[in-house]
Amino acid sequence: MFASIHAPGNLPILLDCARRFSPLIEITSPETVTFDIRGLGRVYGEPGKIAREIERLIGLPAHIAIAANPDTAVCAARGIAGICVISAGEEGRALSALSLHLLGCPPQMGELFDLWGIRTFGQFAALPTAGIAARLGEEGVDWQRVARGSARRQLRLMEEKIDYSREMELEDPIPLLEPLFFLLARFLFELCTELTARSLATNEIGLRLSLEKEAEHVVTLRLPAPMTDQKALLKLLELELSGRPPGAAIRKIRLTLEAVKPRIVQEDFFAPAYPSPEKLEVTIARIRHFVGAENIGSPRVLDTHRPDGFVMGAAAQRPTSALPALRENLVRMAFRRFRPPQKAHVITEQQPVHITSAVARGAVGIAKGPWFTSGNWWRTDAWNREEWDIALRSGALYRIFRDLRSEAWFVEGNYD
Amino acid sequence: MRPALALANTFPATAASPQATHDPASISTCLGVNIPRAAFTELIGGVSSGRTGVLLALLQQVTRQGEFCALVDVQDMFDPATAAAAGIELSRLLWVRCGGNVDHALKATDLLVRAGGFGMVALDVSSVSAATIRRIPVAAWFRLRHGAEHSGAALVVTGERIEAGSCARLQLGVHRKEVLWSAKLLRGIRSIAERRKWGGREGVCFDSRAR
Numbered sequence: 001m002f003a004s005i006h007a008p009g010n011l012p013i014l015l016d017c018a019r020r021f022s023p024l025i026e027i028t029s030p031e032t033v034t035f036d037i038r039g040l041g042r043v044y045g046e047p048g049k050i051a052r053e054i055e056r057l058i059g060l061p062a063h064i065a066i067a068a069n070p071d072t073a074v075c076a077a078r079g080i081a082g083i084c085v086i087s088a089g090e091e092g093r094a095l096s097a098l099s100l101h102l103l104g105c106p107p108q109m110g111e112l113f114d115l116w117g118i119r120t121f122g123q124f125a126a127l128p129t130a131g132i133a134a135r136l137g138e139e140g141v142d143w144q145r146v147a148r149g150s151a152r153r154q155l156r157l158m159e160e161k162i163d164y165s166r167e168m169e170l171e172d173p174i175p176l177l178e179p180l181f182f183l184l185a186r187f188l189f190e191l192c193t194e195l196t197a198r199s200l201a202t203n204e205i206g207l208r209l210s211l212e213k214e215a216e217h218v219v220t221l222r223l224p225a226p227m228t229d230q231k232a233l234l235k236l237l238e239l240e241l242s243g244r245p246p247g248a249a250i251r252k253i254r255l256t257l258e259a260v261k262p263r264i265v266q267e268d269f270f271a272p273a274y275p276s277p278e279k280l281e282v283t284i285a286r287i288r289h290f291v292g293a294e295n296i297g298s299p300r301v302l303d304t305h306r307p308d309g310f311v312m313g314a315a316a317q318r319p320t321s322a323l324p325a326l327r328e329n330l331v332r333m334a335f336r337r338f339r340p341p342q343k344a345h346v347i348t349e350q351q352p353v354h355i356t357s358a359v360a361r362g363a364v365g366i367a368k369g370p371w372f373t374s375g376n377w378w379r380t381d382a383w384n385r386e387e388w389d390i391a392l393r394s395g396a397l398y399r400i401f402r403d404l405r406s407e408a409w410f411v412e413g414n415y416d
Numbered sequence: 417m418r419p420a421l422a423l424a425n426t427f428p429a430t431a432a433s434p435q436a437t438h439d440p441a442s443i444s445t446c447l448g449v450n451i452p453r454a455a456f457t458e459l460i461g462g463v464s465s466g467r468t469g470v471l472l473a474l475l476q477q478v479t480r481q482g483e484f485c486a487l488v489d490v491q492d493m494f495d496p497a498t499a500a501a502a503g504i505e506l507s508r509l510l511w512v513r514c515g516g517n518v519d520h521a522l523k524a525t526d527l528l529v530r531a532g533g534f535g536m537v538a539l540d541v542s543s544v545s546a547a548t549i550r551r552i553p554v555a556a557w558f559r560l561r562h563g564a565e566h567s568g569a570a571l572v573v574t575g576e577r578i579e580a581g582s583c584a585r586l587q588l589g590v591h592r593k594e595v596l597w598s599a600k601l602l603r604g605i606r607s608i609a610e611r612r613k614w615g616g617r618e619g620v621c622f623d624s625r626a627r
Contacts, residue, residue, distance in 0.1 A: 272483040273568075275533030283531040287512055287524045295513040299496035299506050310496040315484075315510045332502035333604045333624040334468035336493040336542070359543075368600050389602040391595055397464040397602065413493065415605065415626075416461075416468035416542075 001047060002155070003054060004034040004073035007062035015158075017058045021050075026070065026155040032077060034070050036155060051083045067091060072149040075121070078102045091149020096122030105143045109136065121147040164191050164202070165256035173212045173249035177241055180209075180250060185234050187255045192230040201226035201262035205233060210252035217246035224314060225277035226260050232278045239285045284315065305375050306383060307412065308337060334416050335399070341410035344400060352388055352400065357411050360398050366391040374404075387412075451536075451570050456561040456583045459574040461590035466607030469624035470590055471538055471574050472502040478570075479505035483535030486510040486528045490521040491543045501627055510534075518548055522556050529563035529571055537564070541575035549577050557583040587612040593621060602626055 003021070005014050014033040018025045024036035037050055044050045047066045054064050065076035067086040072095065076084045079098040086094045098121045100113055118124050125148040132140045145151040166187040174180055184207075195201060203226045207219040219240055227233070263277070275283070288296050297312035344357035351367045369388035376382045385401040392398070397415035402408070451457050451474060461467030478485050485508060487494060492513040500506055510528070514521040518541070525539045539560075541549060557573075557580035564571035573580065589612045596603040604626050610619030 272481060272535065273533050274484050275531055279531055280533070283527050284510075286527055290520050291512060291514055291517075291524065295492075295515065297511065298509055299494075299499075299511055301496050301500045301506070308495070308497075312511070313507075315507075331466070331469045331473045331622055331624045332498065333466075333602075333626045334472050334502070335495045335498045336468055337495045339492050366595075366597060368597065368602055395464060395592055395595065396462075397595060397605070413495065414463055415602065416464055416466065 001037050001040075001066055001068060002034055002070045002073045003037045003050065003064065003066045004028065004032060004070070004077035005054065005058065005062050005064050006032045006074075006077040007058070007060060010060060010062070013058065013060060014062070017054060020057055021054065024155055025158050027158050028070075028074050032074055034074055034155060037066065047085045048083070051085055055083060067094075067149070069149070069152055070155055071146045071151045071153065075102055075146065086149070092122075092125055095147065095149050096120060096125065100124055100147075103143060103147060106139075109140070109143070112136075162194075162198075162259065163256075164194060164259050165254060166191060167252070167254040169252045170250065173251050175249040177238075177245060180241070180253070181234065181238055183253060184237055184255060185230070187253075188230040188233050191255070191257050192228045192233070195228050195257065195259060198259075199262065200259045201228045202233070202257040203227075203260045204258035205237065206254075206256040206258070207237060208252075208254040208256075209246050209250045210254075211246055211248040212251055213248045214246075217250075219244075223277075224281060225263050227278045227281075228262070229278050232282050235282050236285050239289045243289050280315070305373065306381075307373075308339070335413050336416050337413040338411060341401070341412045344409045344411050346400065346402070346409040352390055355390070355392070355398075355400065355409075355411070360392065360396065360400075360411050360414070362392045362394060364390045365393045365395075370402075389415075451572060452585055453570050454565050454568045455570065455585040456557070456564060456580065457570065457572045458578045458580060458584040458587040459572055459590065460576065460578060460587065460612070461574075461607075462576055462592070464595075464605060465590045465592045466605045466609075466622070466624045467574050467590040468540075468542070469502075469605070469607075470588075470609065471540070471572065472499055472504060474536065474572060475499070475509065475538065476503040476505075478535040479508040481535070482508075484508050484510065484533060485536045485538065486512065486534050488512045488514065488521050488525045488528065488537070488539045490514050490518055490539075490541050491516055493543060494540070516544075518544060518552065522552065522560070525560055525571075526563055529560055529567055529569055532567040532569075534567070534569045536570040536572060539571070539573045541573065541578065544575065546577050549575065549579060552579075554581050554583070557581065589619075596623065596625075 007014060008031040011030055018033050018035040021037055021040060022035040026034045028034045040050055044053050051064050051066050063077045063081055065073045065080060065084040067073040067076060068088040072086060072091045075095055075098060076086055079102045100119055100121060124144060129141060132144050203223045205221040209217040211217055221236055221240060284296060294312060298315045299310045300313050302309040302311060338359060342357050342359045344355050346352045347354040352364045354363050367388050367390045370386040372386055374384035384404045386404060387399060387401040390398050390400055399412045401410055401412055459467050459470060475485050487509060492515055494511060496506060512524045521539060525537060528534060529537045560571055561583045588609060590607050590609045593606045593608050595605055605624045608619040608621050
C-alpha cells in the first residue's frame with residue numbers, strides 16, 4: 001500500500017509527516033509526497049485509520065489518498081479532496097471521474113486528448129489498448145495503465161542529505177574535560193548508531209566548543225579510513241582535547257560527523273597482516289600526543305641533493321602486494337645522522353688529524369675527502385660544504401663537514 | 417603462522433674471511449639466527465659495528481614482503497635516504513622520533529607492539545648513555561616482550577648495551593672486524609655477527625657495503 005499527500009506549498013511539512021511513517025519516500029512533485037505504508041496495518045490498523053493518523057499529524061488541510069499502487073494514490077490525492085482510500089481492484093472506478101489533466105501526461109498528448117474529446121480518466125481507460133498503442137505508442141499505453149489504476153512501479157526514493165550532528169547549550173558552563181567527554185560519548189553513541197543504521201561511516205569529526213570568554217574552540221579530525229567505532233572516535237577526541245584543551249569554560253557543544261560510505265575490503269587470504277586502520281589511527285594519535293605530530297609518520301625522501309632532505313607523511317593504511325626481492329640482497333652500510341649536526345673543533349694538516357666534539361673525540365686515523373657539495377644559493381636554506389669521511393683511532397667512522405660560509409666544522413653522523 | 421625472519425638472505429657470506437662460509441643459505445644454519453616472531457631480540461653492537469646495517473636489512477626484508485614495520489628511534493638518528501637506498505619500502509615504515517626521551521620511546525614501542533598487525537617493531541636505543549639504559553627497569557622489557565608475544569610481531573631492540581636480562585629470546589652481537597677503504601672512498605664495514613645467547617658457535621663475517 002502507498003499513501004500520497006497533496007498540499008501545495010508545504011513540501012517540508014509533507015516530508016516531515018511522511019518521515020514519521022516510512023523511510024521510503026518519493027517527492028512526486030513540489031506539492032505531492034508519496035510513501036510506502038506496507039506493514040503499518042499492524043501499528044495503526046486498517047488503511048482508513050492510517051489516513052486519519054496522517055491527517056492528524058500533518059496539521060494542515062491536505063488531500064490524502066491510499067491505494068495499492070503509487071500512481072493511483074498520486075492521482076487520487078491530486079483530484080479527490082480529503083481522505084480517499086481505494087481498495088485493490090477498485091482503482092479504475094475510483095479514478096474514472098477525475099479530469100484527465102491530473103494524469104500529468106506530456107502537453108502534446110493532452111492536446112490530442114482534447115481533440116479526441118476525451119476529458120476524464122474513465123473515458124481514456126475505456127479506449128481500446130491496441131488503438132492507443134497504434135496512435136500513441138508504448139508511452140500512451142503506459143499512461144492508459146495509470147488512468148485504469150493498473151500501473152505498477154517502484155517509488156523513486158528521495159536522496160536525503162542528513163545532518164549527522166548534535167548540539168547542546170549548557171545551563172552551567174563546564175570548566176573540566178571529564179564532563180565534556182561524558183557528553184561527547186553520548187553524542188557519538190547516538191550518531192554512530194544512526195550512521196550504522198544507514199550503512200554509513202564517518203571520515204571526519206568536527207567539534208565546535210563555544211567558550212565563556214574566548215572565541216570558539218574548533219577541533220577537526222580527519223580519519224584515514226571511514227569508521228563507526230564510537231570508542232575509537234571518543235579516544236581520538238580525548239587525545240586531541242587533552243593535547244590542546246579549550247582555554248575557558250564550555251558553554252555550547254556542537255559535534256558533527258561527516259557521513260561517507262564505509263570501507264568495504266575483500267581481504268586476501270594470503271596477504272600479510274596489517275594493522276587495522278581504526279586501531280592504527282588510535283595508536284598513532286596516542287603516540288602523537290606525547291612525541292608531537294611532526295615526529296611520527298612515514299618518511300618520504302625528497303628529490304634533492306640537500307643533506308637530510310625528507311618529509312614526514314601519513315602512514316599507509318593498507319599493504320600493497322609484496323615487492324620483488326632485491327637482486328643484490330646485501331647488507332648496506334647505514335648512516336646515523338645527528339640532528340642538528342654537532343659542532344666540532346677540528347685540527348687540520350691538509351686533512352683532519354684531530355677532532356673534538358660532544359659526540360666524537362680523538363685522533364683521526366684515516367680521512368678520505370674532501371667532497372664539495374652546495375646548492376640552493378639563491379635561497380636562505382643554501383648549503384656549501386666540504387665533507388670528509390674519517391675513522392678515529394678507536395675505529396669509529398664519522399662524516400664531518402666544514403661549512404664554507406661560516407668556516408665551522410660539524411659532525412654530521414656516523415657510519416654503522 | 418608467519419615464518420621467522422630468516423637472516424640467510426640478508427647476511428651474505430664473504431669469501432675473504434677465514435670464518436666465512438661460501439654458501440649464503442648455510443649462514444642461518446651456522447648461527448641459528450632467524451629473527452623469531454612474537455619474541456624479543458637484542459641486536460647489540462658498538463659504534464660503526466654494522467648493527468644498524470643489519471637492522472636496515474631486516475626492515476628491508478619485512479617491508480618488501482608487504483608487511484608493516486615500526487621503528488622507534490630514541491635519538492632521532494635514522495636516515496631515510498640510507499634506508500631507501502637499502503631497499504626499505506618507506507611507505508610501509510612508521511617512524512617514531514623520540515628526541516632522546518627514553519620513556520617516550522618505551523611507551524611508543526609498547527603501544528605499537530600491542531597494536532597488532534606489524535611484522536616487526538624495532539626500538540633503536542643506540543647512542544643512549546649506559547646509565548640511562550641501566551635505569552630502564554627489567555619489568556619494562558618484560559612488558560614489551562609480553563606485548564610482542566601477544567601480537568606476533570618480531571620485536572628487535574638495538575643498541576650498544578641493552579641489559580634486558582632473560583627477556584630476549586635471541587641476543588645477536590655484531591662487532592667491527594675491519595673498515596673497507598679504497599683509494600679515496602669508504603667502501604664499507606666488515607663485521608662479525610655472533611649469537612650470544614644459547615650460542616657457542618663461531619660468528620659469521622659479513623660486509624656492509626656503501627652504495
